[in-house]
Amino acid sequence: MPQFSYKARKRSGELIEGVLETPDRSAALLQIQRSGLFPISVADAKAGAADGAKTKAKGVNFASFLPPSMQAQLAKKRKPKLQELATFTTQLANLLNSGMPLTVALNSMTHLETKGIPAEVSKSLKQEVTEGRSLSDAMARQPVIFTDLYVNMVRAGEQSGSLVPVLRRMANHFQQFADVQAKFKSAMIYPVMVICVGLLLVGFFMTVMMPKFTEIFTSFQIELPLPTRMLIGLSAIFTSYWWLMALLIIALVVLFKRFQSSESGGRKLDEWRMKLPIFGKVIQINLFGQFARTLGTLLQNGVPVLTALKITEQVMDNKLIREAIAKTREAVTDGKTLAQPLAQSKLFPQLMIDLVRIGEETGDVPGSLNNIADTYENELQIALRVMSDMIGPVLIIVMAIMVGFLLLSIFLPLFRMIASIH
Numbered sequence: 001m002p003q004f005s006y007k008a009r010k011r012s013g014e015l016i017e018g019v020l021e022t023p024d025r026s027a028a029l030l031q032i033q034r035s036g037l038f039p040i041s042v043a044d045a046k047a048g049a050a051d052g053a054k055t056k057a058k059g060v061n062f063a064s065f066l067p068p069s070m071q072a073q074l075a076k077k078r079k080p081k082l083q084e085l086a087t088f089t090t091q092l093a094n095l096l097n098s099g100m101p102l103t104v105a106l107n108s109m110t111h112l113e114t115k116g117i118p119a120e121v122s123k124s125l126k127q128e129v130t131e132g133r134s135l136s137d138a139m140a141r142q143p144v145i146f147t148d149l150y151v152n153m154v155r156a157g158e159q160s161g162s163l164v165p166v167l168r169r170m171a172n173h174f175q176q177f178a179d180v181q182a183k184f185k186s187a188m189i190y191p192v193m194v195i196c197v198g199l200l201l202v203g204f205f206m207t208v209m210m211p212k213f214t215e216i217f218t219s220f221q222i223e224l225p226l227p228t229r230m231l232i233g234l235s236a237i238f239t240s241y242w243w244l245m246a247l248l249i250i251a252l253v254v255l256f257k258r259f260q261s262s263e264s265g266g267r268k269l270d271e272w273r274m275k276l277p278i279f280g281k282v283i284q285i286n287l288f289g290q291f292a293r294t295l296g297t298l299l300q301n302g303v304p305v306l307t308a309l310k311i312t313e314q315v316m317d318n319k320l321i322r323e324a325i326a327k328t329r330e331a332v333t334d335g336k337t338l339a340q341p342l343a344q345s346k347l348f349p350q351l352m353i354d355l356v357r358i359g360e361e362t363g364d365v366p367g368s369l370n371n372i373a374d375t376y377e378n379e380l381q382i383a384l385r386v387m388s389d390m391i392g393p394v395l396i397i398v399m400a401i402m403v404g405f406l407l408l409s410i411f412l413p414l415f416r417m418i419a420s421i422h
Contacts, residue, residue, distance in 0.1 A: 004028040004132070006042045025132035042132035079144060082181065084116030086174035093167035103130055121145055134158055149298065149311045156302040166301050173297045176373075180286065180380060187384045191391045198399055203238070205406065210235035217413050224413050231409040267319040274320070278390055282383045287318050288352060289376030291325070296369030305332060320347060338365065351375075 004025055008016045022028040028042050080088070091112050095105035106129060109122035121142060128138030136155035139146040146154075150170065157166030214232050217224055224232070237245065259265035274280050274287075294315050298308035306329060313325040324345035331341035339357035342348050352372050359368025 002044065004042050004044060006032055008032050028132065041134050041137075080116040082174045082178035085150070086171045086178055087115070088117045089167050089171035089174065093164050093171060096167070097164045102135060117145060135163075147315075149294065149315060152303050152307060152311060153298065153301050160302050169297060169301060173293065176293065176377065177290070180289070180377065183381065183384055184282075184286070187388045190388065191395055194395045194399070198402065202402065202406075206231075206235045206238040211239060213410060217417075220417050222413065222416050225409075225416075227405060227409040228413050231406070263319075267323075270318045270320050274318070278387055278394075282380065282387050285376050285380045285383050287316070287321055288348065289373050289380060291316060291321060291348075292352065292369045292376065293373035296366045296373060299369065300366035305338075324348070 002023070003019050003021050005019050006017070006028060020028045020031060022031060025042055025044075032042070088109075092105060092109060095108055096102065100108065103126055106122050106126035110119045110126070124142065125135065125138045128141065129135055134155070136151050136158055139154060140151045153166055153170050154163070157163035160166075210231060214235065217228065217232075260269055273283050276283070291312060295308055295312045298311060299305060303311070309325055309329040309332065313322050313329070316322050316325065324342070324347045327345060328338065328341040331344075332338065337357070337360050339353050339360060342356060343353045355368045355372050356365065359365040362368075
């Protein structure tokens with residue numbers, strides 16, 4: 001009968017290793033679960049265990065080994081939103097916390113409604129786990145849904161025997177980021193609506209109303225003032241050369257995309273964003289909070305510091321921050337502390353560096369990073385409120401100037417027409 005080596009943990013967290021003689025891998029997994037153990041890996045005693053250990057150590061992306069048809073199916077899945085990941089993770093944590101075996105919990109997940117994550121994902125995870133793979137390895141085979149951050153945190157939870165607490169912390173992590181995104185979007189709704197309505201009104205006036213006023217003005221054969229001539233010229237461009245404007249806008253968008261996709265261009269844009277008036281402070285606070293929260297959560301869940309820095313680097317979407325994290329990772333590899341390279345980058349605020357240094361001295365870097373994240377998230381709420389309060393008056397002033405220019409351009413020639421009649 002085939003032999004299968006396994007690694008599992010008791011509910012207390014104690015690691016158990018052994019060998020079972022069972023007809024197949026599924027029977028071995030079932031026997032382990034019936035023993036009240038949480039399986040980490042089950043593999044053929046002769047070859048599978050060694051291969052599985054190498055694969056897990058290297059963190060291989062299993063999607064590259066799938067058949068082309070399955071890879072194409074994976075490619076069609078959209079990346080879930082943070083709120084959707086938080087809901088999925090919370091549901092799985094609740095089922096496991098109730099005492100369900102992993103396979104039963106994943107089977108139940110196929111019947112729970114999780115927006116953005118199809119039931120096929122849970123079915124695939126259940127199938128992989130039933131065949132003897134760990135949950136983290138099964139999730140690694142679906143990189144569109146589960147990122148490196150997600151997979152590594154689940155793997156750390158499996159190895160420490162604390163999967164449920166890790167899932168709960170991860171759900172809280174995603175929920176906090178989802179809340180930040182929602183607040184930022186909420187703050188931008190009003191200014192975006194005002195700008196869109198203003199552009200539509202200006203476009204309507206320039207293409208529909210202004211040509212009629214132009215006919216009236218030309219029929220009286222009076223000298224038009226400069227603002228009116230400027231407005232008539234703009235109206236002519238809007239009505240007669242709209243196609244040229246459309247081509248110009250498309251060309252500008254293409255050039256901007258090419259500039260943004262280049263290494264130097266993308267870096268320059270990220271630098272400009274951080275220096276923008278009003279918005280720059282909000283962007284900086286959000287980036288620092290995201291960095292601290294991600295790294296702190298990974299370290300808190302037992303992910304090695306170099307791996308945690310690498311994943312955090314991948315998560316950040318600002319090239320300057322990513323470069324600073326990469327240099328920090330190199331410095332930590334050489335034996336330096338976290339605070340030293342962060343200070344040398346001259347990018348992170350002194351408050352963050354001081355708190356990281358205190359965390360290193362007290363042996364609680366994850367706690368310090370999470371405190372930093374809480375601080376910046378509170379600051380972000382205040383900054384978003386200030387930004388929203390400042391944008392309103394600025395938009396009103398801009399709209400007043402535009403409307404004033406339009407009214408001046410219309411009424412000046414009207415006054416001259418009335419004067420000429422008398």
